[in-house]
Amino acid sequence: MAYAPKAAFIALDFGLKALFATSEGDLLGRGVYDALIRYDQRLTTLARHIQRSGGKPRDSECYRRLVTTIRGFIKAEVNRVLNRIISLRRPKHLVLERLRFRSPGLSARLNRILQNCGRGVIIAKLTALEEELGVTSEEVNPAYSSQQCNCCGYVDSRNRTEQARFRCRWCGARMSADVNAGRNVGERRSSPETTPVGRTKSAALAELVCRFNERWPRARTLPPDPGRKGQRGLPADPRWTNPYFRDWASAARLALGSASDLGNLPTTPALVAVGLNARVPIDRVGTVEGHPQTGSELVAGGPR
Known part of the structure; x- marks a missing residue:
């Protein structure tokens, strides 16, 4: 029976806790990492024993057999999980992050084995899926995909x-x-x-x-100040303490300084937000609830 796709594409995130997570919420291959830890313990113990005996692990038949077993396990699990994704979701196209096979929880020795064979196994399987079923694939830049919120886009x-x-x-x-x-x-x-x-x-x-x-040019709250009590009503704006947003925070503090030159900022616990809209001249002055306003657009409430 010919393969009939039901989804335009499925995105996959590669990991070891779960071998692949899909954009549909599936977590597949969750037992792989535990198995790799057990293999890692065997591999490390065997290599240490060989080295203490004055030998080299790569010259040991027993060590080479264990490495072959680990590579076979990786290949079997990758094929099993990708076959499961194809069967479950029936995509026309697969989108994967640019794969890097490393885990800080595994030894350098096992990480080298993963790097040497893991990527090749996945590429071979993806090639087979395209040739046999017509399921194409592509890689995208994975930079900060694990730190960016899929709901709002905030990266931290x-x-x-x-x-x-x-x-x-x-x-x-x-x-x-x-x-x-x-x-x-x-x-x-x-x-x-x-x-x-x-x-x-x-x-x-x-x-x-x-x-x-x-999307969110205005800060939700004033920057943290040890001498000022917490502001109630909105959660603190995490960008003030996020090094990724250092330039934004510097510009926001500068805008707040310009506003404070025109009059005192509110001392009540009322919420204050500062907007950094470059299209508004910095010398534009107005008032919001009796407080001075400049191009930084101090407003009560959250971003709008």
Whole structure:
């Protein structure tokens, strides 16, 4: 029976806690990492024993057999999980992040094995899927896909509260970190930061920060000040303490300084937000609830 696609595309985020997370919320291959840890322990113990005996691991038949077993396990799991995705979602096209096979929880020895064979196994399987079923694939730039919120676009290293969990410090969205990254991968198909070659991480980050600031130019609260009590009503704007938004924070503080030169800023616990709209002249003066307003557009309430 001919393969009949049901979805235009499915995005995949590669990991080891879950081998692949899809943009539809599937977490597949969740037992792979635990199995790799057990293999890692065996590999490390065997290599140490061989070295203590004055030999080299690569010269040991037993060691080479174990490495072959690990490579066979990786190949079998990759094929199994990708076959499951094809069977479950029936996509016409697969979108993957640019794959890097490393895990800080595994030894350098096992990470080398993963790097040497993992990418080749996946490429071979994707080639077979295209030849046999017509399922095409592409890679996109994975830069900051694990730190960017798929709901609002805010990027912050602190969004990853745990390895497996994601909680956005801007909008509060909570989800699996792998699923969030998978959805970001899917949305980068037609974005400028998706080009895997020639697009550096810093350039991708600048694009993500610029996009977010265009959507939310105004701060939700005044910058943190140890001498001022907390502001009630809105959560603190995380950009003030996010190094990715250092330029925005500097411009916002400058705008606040310009506003304070014209009069005292509110001392009540009322919320104040500062907007950084370059199209508004800095010398434009008005009032909001009796307080001075400049091009920084101090307003009561949140971003609008």
